[in-house]
Amino acid sequence: MKWLNVLGQHGGIATLRQLVDERVTARELTAAVREGRLLRPRRGVYALLSAPPTALAAVAGGGRLSCVSAARSYGLWGGVDGRLHLRVPSHATRLPADNSVRHWVDSDRHRECWRVSVADCLRSVVACASRETAVAVLDTALSSGLVTLETVNDVFAHQPRSARAVAGQSRPGSDSGIESLVRQRLESRGHIVEQQVHVAGVGRVDMRIDGVLYLELDGYAYHSGREAFERDRARDAALALAGKRLRVSARQVLEEWEQVAALVEGVLVDSENRGMGSVR
Template sequence: MEPVQYLRSLGGVARTATLLRAGITKRQVAELAELGSKPVRGVIALPGCDSDYLFALAHNGLLTCASAATRHGLWIRDRPARRHLAVTHARVKAFIPHRTIRFPAHEHLPVASVADTVLHALGCLELSEAVSVAESAVKSRRVQLPLLKKLLAPNRSARARHALSLVTGTAGSQPEVEARLLFIAQGWRVVAQAQIPGVGRVDFLIEGIVIVEIDGHAFHDDRGSFVEDRRRTNVALLRGHPTLRYPPEVVWRDPERILREVEELLLNWRMGRRGQ
């Protein structure tokens, strides 16, 4: 791969040491510097380079936590207002620092490992985001739950351990994680990915009665799945399990509506049974 193409494959910015290790000569490195700039010593950046990578390299750190989650394909809804960097140097104000680095970072990019990214998220982010990041990492087998539990021993952050206690590795999407946390906080008995005879697996079974399904964007994109869903819904109802369905947008923007409707259905269903 020729030098400019290689540098662009790294987001358009890299340390000169990284380029030299890749076999690019000192003369070629100098030519790259002429094409771009040297924002800090030992770093070459082409025009239009990845701004997060440039920021991390300029501050001698690694993207981590919320800033690395999407880089690893982990579930997180919002881009952080401030960047999160794993660093070992002194105090900073330009970003949120994480000072413990346990595993080797990406070989070529300024991005912390998946495990460090998850561990930092567990102790830093708001609960639903922290659980979502960890859930997706465990679900995809990018990190093992027992390892996370071992690293978050009792002398570590109680906040991180609480978030980790809510990770199951079974959710199918980030909105499912948020919905499960909503139901748990309400004090309901919740079974995620419940198996119901004749119906199959459902996202949630609440109080042994109400089924809640969180429908993804690709939901019912063909006639066959549409027909199958109606069959499942009918069979579930015949077995005493009414179903509520919500798109991700409702989970994110109007969670109170979900709680209100589930509570109302539970109440009406129980009253109907008592009246029989």
């Protein structure tokens, strides 16, 4: 089944033209759709049964994933905006669902028919999302190796000064969007944040604040079993020997930030009062 390999190379969804160019016949595709082995979300477009639902929705609506929706498709932070962000040609007659955000363009061609390129994704995030979300997307793109700092500079070289300023705040080190949010928020409060710090006997720690406080951030799926729980307790014990330490969850960062910030700064003040000092 050659169409299986071709679709895989295009992320699970491809146009008839792309498939025919790889010597897949229309007869093969029609038979596969009839037999339930392929989907046809719209005329002239074919998709694997495993294609992401958001991608299928984008294609069915005549657009492509853009902004934070495209960011998620690349494995990056997508913020808390759950709406479907689509790039839609200005001449489109079939409009996406009402809960979508439409990014209109005069023309739109790319190798993948269901999402924008990485460069377009990053530019649209900076143009559409909040500054904090945009920096977090860029941070996770850098940390994942999807782009480099040089690539980011090239992507935004001809963008407005405000967009270049946002891009200039990004840096590698955040393994998750939550880590980036914490880094940004603490730095805006005047703290020095070091990320992915190696601690003897512990390994890599998410961040160290003002050279004193080690901070660990748990994702939504953390502590899924006894083994993970015990591993965290062992890390906490080792970090206790290295200095001050805190562990907070993604939910706390997103929903209780002021309490988290107060806790962090309370520990730092306590450290200063005890004569531990600070690198600030």
